[in-house]
Amino acid sequence: MVADGVVLIGAGGHARVLADALHLLGLAGRAVVLDARPELCGTRLLGIPVAGGDELLPRMRSEGFTQFFVAVGGVRAFGLRRRLFEAAVQAGLAPGVLRHPASVVAESAVLGPGSQVLAGAIVNACAEIGENVILNSGSIVEHDCRIGADVHIAPRACLAGGVRVGRQVHIGAGATICENLEIGDRAIVGAGAVVIRDVPPEAVVAGVPAKAIRRSGS
Structure with a gap:
């Protein structure tokens, strides 16, 4: 769970x-936002103050x-998410685990540091x-x-039993x-795709059934 600050x-x-x-978790009053855009400094995000950039x-x-959470989404944001995660850890902050009150997590499931279950x-x-994650x-x-x-893993995506997903993947x-x-590292699965075979690393797949259309670095 998430602690103070x-x-x-x-x-x-x-x-x-x-x-x-x-x-909803009763923690917004003990939170702060950091964002690199200087024009946001001094504003509020749903009532939570934006104190400045990540240099703080x-x-x-x-x-x-x-504790911290990397609050950046986006299809190709995994590199930025990793850099911010490592910078916060280096600064001595601990990655929290956020479980929305309306989520369901089995007792036997394991949630890694910094994971967000919405x-x-x-x-x-x-x-x-x-x-x-x-x-x-x-x-x-x-x-x-x-x-x-x-x-x-974007809204309404569904992973059936036993699926293995590599690092820095967007579904x-x-x-x-x-x-x-198995979905390989840094692969991208397009919205609405139905994947019926393994996806190689760095592949971008889309469609029903899903087919490779390019590499994620291109």
């Missing part, structure tokens, strides 16, 4: 979702903030979620799945991954 890193759309969750991370712990998301029995609204991670670090909104498949 929470730092949200980022002030965009995904940050608003996390801010709303902090309100090294002083956050001395000001009573102990409204309506389901994490079923014996699933393992890596660090800095977003399980967005209404997503489903079924039994025995293994999710690597920095993955974003688009409404996509379906059939049981026991």
